[in-house]
Amino acid sequence: MLRILACFAGLTLVSLPHSPKNYTPVREARMFQLANRFLDSLNEPLKQKAQYAFNSDERLNWHYVPIKRNGVPMKDLSEVQQKAAQDLLRSGLSVRGLEKVTQIRELENVLKEIEKGSGPTRDPDLYFVTIFGQPSEKGSWGWRWEGHHMSLNWTVLNGKVIASSPQFLGTNPGEVRSGPLKGRRVLAKEEDLGYDMIHSLTDEQKLDERATGHPTHSHSGVRCSAEPSNSP
Numbered sequence: 001m002l003r004i005l006a007c008f009a010g011l012t013l014v015s016l017p018h019s020p021k022n023y024t025p026v027r028e029a030r031m032f033q034l035a036n037r038f039l040d041s042l043n044e045p046l047k048q049k050a051q052y053a054f055n056s057d058e059r060l061n062w063h064y065v066p067i068k069r070n071g072v073p074m075k076d077l078s079e080v081q082q083k084a085a086q087d088l089l090r091s092g093l094s095v096r097g098l099e100k101v102t103q104i105r106e107l108e109n110v111l112k113e114i115e116k117g118s119g120p121t122r123d124p125d126l127y128f129v130t131i132f133g134q135p136s137e138k139g140s141w142g143w144r145w146e147g148h149h150m151s152l153n154w155t156v157l158n159g160k161v162i163a164s165s166p167q168f169l170g171t172n173p174g175e176v177r178s179g180p181l182k183g184r185r186v187l188a189k190e191e192d193l194g195y196d197m198i199h200s201l202t203d204e205q206k207l208d209e210r211a212t213g214h215p216t217h218s219h220s221g222v223r224c225s226a227e228p229s230n231s232p
Contacts, residue, residue, distance in 0.1 A: 031091040032156065035135035035143055038084040046072050046081075054133030054140050064168045066120040066148045071130030073147075075123060085129045089145055092154050092164070100169060103186045104149055110176055122148075148172075 042050060050072040052058045058070055074082055090098055105124040112122035127147030135141050135156075142155040149170035155163040174191060176184040185191070198206075 031088070031154070031161070032135040032137060032141070032159070034084070034088040034091050035131055035141070038081070038088050038129065039131060039135070041081045041084045042072070046076065050129060051131045054142065056132060058130070059132045059142060059144075062144065062146060062151045062153060062166055064146075064149055064151045064170060066122075066126075069128045069146060071128035071144065071146070073126055073128050075125035088129070088143070089152075092143075092145075092152065100186055101145075101150065101152075103184065104169060104171060105147070106181070107171060107173070107176070107184075107186070108148060110179065110181060111172060113179065114173075120148075 039047060039051060049070070052070075061070070063069070074085060077085060089101070093101065105127060108122040108124045108126070111119065115122065127145065127150065130144045130146070131141070132143060133139070133141030135143075137159040140155070140157050142153065144154075145152045149168075149172060151166060151168040153164070153166055154161055169187065171186045174185060174187070176182050
């Protein structure tokens with residue numbers, strides 16, 4: 001059994017939008033077709049950037065902070081290629097999940113306005129698509145959609161999604177305080193539930209969790225983990 005610890009600092013939050021049981025055979029069948037359609041839309045230089053061997057170390061190289069990434073970014077794609085990438089993303093998310101992903105990307109423009117060039121590059125098209133292996137109905141392959149405050153990963157074996165993790169969604173700002181998007185809280189429900197959980201802990205439980213030494217988000221100070229527990 002997993003013991004999930006959600007710790008909040010700044011305005012970042014972990015969200016697990018769905019699990020493999022949400023997938024249907026139809027969606028899984030379309031996933032490999034759409035992945036191949038995306039790859040077929042790319043010229044050779046872009047395809048070399050987008051595709052890795054399934055057993056490549058790059059498949060484990062996932063992050064949610066604004067760093068230099070491998071894969072092919074949306075900003076390098078034509079309108080047709082972007083549509084192919086978006087169609088693939090739709091095959092892996094619910095309608096609500098896709099809405100959250102879109103709104104998180106839009107927050108990059110909010111950060112760009114707030115920071116006025118003082119922070120990392122903020123660009124809603126600086127999100128990367130990476131394919132691992134050759135998408136097919138047989139064998140193993142996977143893919144990743146990733147950028148700032150977002151890392152979505154899928155692994156497929158013989159036409160069935162066997163893992164849709166790691167999955168991370170975060171927001172910054174957690175609540176937009178001004179401008180056209182004022183009041184937006186993309187992960188409001190998840191954040192509120194997380195705080196409710198924290199507030200439900202006894203003082204002893206809070207001390208126990210704080211002593212576990214979780215890694216710290218390099219920008220916001222958020223600490224998040226999922227650990228094995230001795231509890232049944």
